[in-house]
Amino acid sequence: MQQTVERDSALSTEGDAIEPLTDAVNVIRRRLNRVLRGKEEAIELVLACLLARGHLLLEDKPGLGKTTLAKALAQSIGGTFARVQCTPDLLPGDVTGFNVYNQRTQQFEFRSGPVFSDVLLADEINRATPRTQSSLLEAMAERQVTVDTVQHTLSRRFFVIATQNPVDEHGTYPLPEAQLDRFAMKLSLGYPGREDERLMLQDALITSDESSVADEEPVLEAGQLDALQHAVAQIHVDAKIHDYLLDVGEATRRHKQVILGISPRGLLTWQRIAQAHAFLEGRQFVVPDDLQQTARPVLSVRLGVEHGNALPIVAELLEEVPVPAYQAPARS
Template identity: 65%
Template sequence: MSATLEEVKNESSQELAERVDRLRTLLNATLQGKADVIEYVLVCLLARGHLLLEDQPGLGKTTLAKALAAGLGEQFARVQCTPDLLPSDVTGFNLFNQKSQEFEFREGPVFADVLLADEINRATPRTQSALLEAMAERQVTLDTKRYPLSETFFVIATQNPVEQHGTYPLPEAQLDRFAMKLSIGYAAAEDEVAMLDRGILREGSQQRAESEAVFGPGELSELQRRVAAIHVGRNIQEYLVAFGQMTRGHAWVHLGISPRGLLVWQRCSQARAFLQGRTFVIPEDAQQTAGPVLSVRLGIDDLQPEQVIEEMLTEIPVPVQPSK
């Protein structure tokens, strides 16, 4: 049973950490053998970002999104992106009520708390822009009227790295709206065997486990506020900025990190520190989040972004002592 919002605000760090760990356990049971992916998903969520999953179909992306929404006690919605999907199919539309002789706004799926946008690169640029605007502003504007979205609105968008015929790849400026890009990848053999066993023998109990809410509506915002309060020393900030400036003049990079990208990286570093049980950021937090955060926004041609990021990190002196 989830606590009330007031109780969450009064919870000690240890009590809150225990509940976060329950959510982590729930997600790991849903997506078995992918503890590293789950950790990054939690980092992205607590940093108030949005997540881009680039992977093959059938690896558990929808299951993960549903389990996350259930664990948070939040509303889940899914959009299957296709070329004929209209912006209003995502954001909502005005419908004329003949009885009242007035237009009424019908909310679209973006008014959920957790939204899965499946194969976002199959939607047209116009529809992509409508979704990405909602992600950035957490609001929908229709006929000059603004409709606020959930304060903790979280998007998990997917795109298939193969079958690119008839798709509309996201440009770099729109990719920058995502905090992280991850790939789930295939599970190990023993984890796939366990998945088959669980699916055949304990399907009912698994569904009940996924529906158990660890947190309640509105409680995620309190978690995110605590993450934002994690201390980031000036030496850590200088470390991030030094890396950002290096990307803007690097021979392998044609699009460096923007100031917004540095802010996202700092928030994700704070989220990792929070998940590690610390009240301050250390260099390892920045290093461990660099790959997923920067690979979605660095313009690198014909090279693996993660490899380039790893090499650049070795060129910058690492702060020895964190400022507390």
């Protein structure tokens, strides 16, 4: 995978309506790489997750820039940002919203919760109880919530970034498989390199993280993210790519250390993530490399394995399953 922050020639898409947006994606890419230094590959995957209409699970230690990343992303797409600190006493209504009785009008009024935002940061999601975790299930899958039998539609741009701490497991409730499968991918940012941390310290002398994010102008206007996501959905996927997807999917279900292989919904998610990856690489078609570069974050969140770490198994499967010989389609 090419580790470049800016691709001037990338994102060439058919249609006059999409071409003006390709520069905007590069601006967002540069902005996110500025607030999260030294994590170019992770930024590409975050953007792919957003463009694929997925949701993101970040499993990492505290203080590595997860909140800053979420705020910068929301600001860049011109969306609203909300944050929920998940604790054992957090109630489902604290997330979705609830009805209150107005004595003046003698009617119940709906008070919307933080899910009625464009980018929701669910911090330490595994500290919330299963009941509260499940309140996010409908929101993530259907982009709607039901409160007292009434359905409320969420933003079309609704994007969840959930975090969990892999070190401190006291007082946590592991996410069930049904909830994990709603996330398109799982990432771990890790510590930045020494020189990247040096630049971060130098930047802090000029301006605070909060002001540098909050003062930025939105990059995208209303409807433009929808247009980009629609363009991603039109990326060509060849029959050979489908066969490769199916081969890897079947291999996950046969592996002796895998208790739960990838589901059909997981294959659909992986295909869309691969389309988004191809789009960010400036192609109109998916190649096997798009699947291989996104396999670890996509499969690691949805494979049930005996010892909890799916990454070695994913690497093994990618080595074992034959990669198809693929020739790029001719331009029409």
